[in-house]
Amino acid sequence: MNRGTLPIIARLHALQTAARIAPGGARVIAAISDANPLAALLCEVNETVLGRTLTFESSGGSSLSLEVSGRRVLRVTAANGLPGAENTLADAVLDDDHKDELIKLMQAVAVPRQELRVWALPMTREVDGVSVGLPVALLADLLLIDLNPLEGSTPADPVVRTIPADDPANPPTRRTKAAPPEPEPEPEAESPAPPVQPPADMPAGGSFLGTLARAIGPELMAWLVVGGEDDGATDGPEEMVSHLQGFLDDEGEALNQQLDQVATQPQGPVCIVLGASLIEGHSILCARMKDGILLGVIDGDATGTVLRGWASALRG
Template sequence: MNRATLPILSRLRSLQATSSFAPGGARVIAAADDRNPLAQLLRAVNETMLGRSLQFDSASGPSLTLDVSGRRVLRMTSAIGLPGAESCLGIETLEDEHKDDLIKLLQAIAAPRHELRVTSGPIGRGGEQVSVGLPVALLADLLLIDLNESEPGHLAPETDEPAPVEPEGAPSAPSSFQPASEDDSGLADFAAAFGPDLVAWLIVDGEDAGKSNGPEEMISHLRTFLEDEREAVDRQLDALSPTPGAPICVLLGATLIDGHSILCARLSAAPILGVVEGDGTSAALAAWRGLAL
């Protein structure tokens, strides 16, 4: 297998992960027996493209809230039960000089042998520019953590929100959109409207069944994945949809190695799976909105 495709398949396999929620609605991202809860925390941040506030709670008691955007940690807005947090609290934008202190706090909140949960909400305050803050890739490199690795048997972090948002609002990570109509045709038109950033795509079922475009190696991986995991994909999309089978478009965050995002959309029973160069949020939103015209 081409090593460059591994991060892509990691994102695809994330669709079959079943999210577990604690009382109160927080999503469990690391169980008590998870060997590396800190990796799960960083992966949750890495999947957050648009501005969100992520509150991490450890079953041992401490809590930490971060404003994140564009796979960067912008600032720390709250810390409970974490000694030394004052060095990062009250900082408008975290910079390189804060990274060591932040890493110590992340290690403390993601202590082994304790369940780790995350709650996502609107970003705490302004200043969502993705050119500032501390890149999660830098933090992962310093901690020797592979953001693309997914350990079998442990909870995956990609599905951050239990329900998608409407196109008019700011989508959470993964970005997800719903059209105003439920016409089960038009996925090929959607792919065409997406433009060249959609470097590979495959449609199964519906009027456009069998249509695809892009490098054959990528198409082959998409086809194999859908053949093996179609039911899991449908279950995950249903978990993100207001009703089972409803139209939905989900965009999973870009990988660090090759800058690809993963597109998974459905109109009625017809799904499309694709590989997007870079973020692609704006192109996805524009193309998805066009289906309702």
């Protein structure tokens, strides 16, 4: 495993750490002592492959609900205690014109020295089309937040681009903005597939996961299934597979408990990708269907490929 993989493996190990559950069942993703709760919010969205609604709530009382899929923010569905959300709430799908407004809402709910919690619920609608919404990688770049810090490092004083609050006497209107310095163009990548909602009649865990791994194809460089009919199925270089096997041997039970907290329903299907959208390097795929868990190493981002593979596996 090369050095570029180490921070992703560190993120994977963080999954087995027991999460603190707040009253009402929310997960605490940033404590009062955390220097950068906004990074925790972005990471939560960045790991989301299958469509779900994430509601972020601060201990100060404000909350923000986002529909997310394919590591993108599709739309804002609710905002409480956050002024200036009218434009984003009014539109069915977010686009580049909304990025500054969305960033301000995220900054307002993810405030330092306040606890940040998250609920995960199923999406209430299906979204047609590809490449919709705002990619989390773009938002992180604009905020100068590293979604993939080096293993063992935590940014004590993160550099965050703060967007000034609007003057209450002059409420914001949709306008043609002077263009900010253009971010570097995103690397060419596959267009994310439409959000896929698993049907009620889910296939058997292990059989589904083996089909998923094969449907993703060569971009899934190494993979291993634990549990279900395909328990022990594997492919890829022995060194990579051995690393995955060792992790699941030590942390499989704890990982399954953490996936319960990520899922939108008890023992429900989960598919997350760990690591930022990388130009070079690897991401980690973690998927669960019923009693089976798939862990794999992906070449680059491949979010669209994973979504298409999931849809193909559902069709059998």
